[in-house]
Amino acid sequence: MKSHIDTASATETEDFARSLGERLRGGEVLELVSDLGGGKTTFTRGLAKGFGSEDKVASPTFTVSKVYKSGNKELHHFDFYRLNDPGIMTHELHDLLEDPSVVLVIEWAEAVHHVLPDERLTILLARTGDDSRQIDLTYPDKLRYLVDGLC
Ligand code: ADP
Ligand code: MG
Numbered sequence: 001m002k003s004h005i006d007t008a009s010a011t012e013t014e015d016f017a018r019s020l021g022e023r024l025r026g027g028e029v030l031e032l033v034s035d036l037g038g039g040k041t042t043f044t045r046g047l048a049k050g051f052g053s054e055d056k057v058a059s060p061t062f063t064v065s066k067v068y069k070s071g072n073k074e075l076h077h078f079d080f081y082r083l084n085d086p087g088i089m090t091h092e093l094h095d096l097l098e099d100p101s102v103v104l105v106i107e108w109a110e111a112v113h114h115v116l117p118d119e120r121l122t123i124l125l126a127r128t129g130d131d132s133r134q135i136d137l138t139y140p141d142k143l144r145y146l147v148d149g150l151c
Contacts, residue, residue, distance in 0.1 A: 001138070001139055001140070001141060001144060001147075002136065002137065002138050002139075003136075003137045003139075003147050003150075003151050004134060004135060004136045004137065004151065005134075005135050005137075005150075005151035006128070006132065006133070006134050006135070007132065007133050007135060008131060008132050009131050009132075010039065010042050010131070013039050013042050013043055013046065013125075013133055013135065014042055014043070014045055014046035014049075015046060016046065016135070016150070016151070017042075017043040017044070017045070017046025017047045017050065018046040018047070018049045018050035019050060019150055020046075020047060020050060020146055020147070020150060021046060021047035021048065021049060021050020021051040022050040022051070023050075023145060023146050024047070024050070024051050024073075024075070024103050024146070025145075026073045026100050026101045026102060026103060027099075027100040027101075027102070027103070028103050028104070028120075028121065028143065028146065029097070029103075029104045029106070029116055029117055029119075029120035029121070030047070030103070030104065030105045030106070030120065030121045030122075030123060031106050031109045031116070031120055031121070031122045031123065032044065032105065032106065032107045032109075032123050032125070033109075033122060033123065033124045033125070034124065034125035034126065034127075034133075035127065036081075037127075038125040038126070038127055038133065039125045039133050040079075040107045040125060041057065041058070041059045041079075041107070043123065043125065043135075044057055044077050044105055044107075045057040047075065047105060048068040048075055048077070051068065051070050051073070051075050051103065052070030052071065052073075053068035053069060053070050053075060055068050055069070057077070059079060064078060064079065064080070064083060064089065065077060065078045065079070065089075072101055073101045073102070073103065074101060074102050074103070075102075075103045075105060076096055076102055076103070076104050076105070077105045077106075077107075078093075078104070078105070078106045078107065078109075079106075079107040079108060080106070080107065080108040080109065080110075080111055080112065081107060081108040083108075083111070086111035086112050087111075089112065090112065090115050093112060093115050093116075094115060097115070097116075097117065118140070119140045119142050119143065120139075120140075120143075121137060121138070121139040121143050121146055121147075122137070122138045122139070123135060123136070123137055124136040124137075124138075135151075137151070
């Protein structure tokens with residue numbers, strides 16, 4: 001299934017992502033795709049807020065992953081940009097994918113596609129201007145509860 005929304009500012013992107021984040025139950029995998037500066041980390045900031053985390057979201061580029069907690073659930077934010085050998089993360093990803101209390105959000109996921117379930121939400125952010133983005137969401141029926149009625 002596919003949906004899309006146009007945003008006119010970083011705040012609008014964050015607000016949309018926050019609404020989506022409020023619907024996360026645990027066990028979902030989200031893949032964020034865009035060029036550098038497209039808004040993946042901005043989107044994740046909104047997601048983490050909606051998920052219920054009070055922690056500040058920054059790009060994990062130099063740490064590979066960060067964890068945001070909400071109650072007994074965790075949102076794990078990975079960024080594989082510049083990681084030479086994403087293969088080293090395969091085992092960790094595999095363990096996290098088995099955990100129904102974990103939400104996985106991944107930037108630059110191409111190198112680990114083979115580990116990820118086909119049933120994931122793919123979020124594509126395309127720059128349409130300095131402050132505007134077109135956000136395309138692709139998801140299986142199983143994950144429609146994340147998007148239904150939002151856009
Ligand atoms: P990425 O993680 O994809 O490299 P970031 O989220 O770190 O991208 O950076 C996106 C940049 O674009 C931020 O500086 C943000 O403020 C800006 N921006 C401007 N308009 C938008 C928008 N509509 N949605 C998301 N980010 C936007
Ligand atoms: Mg980023």
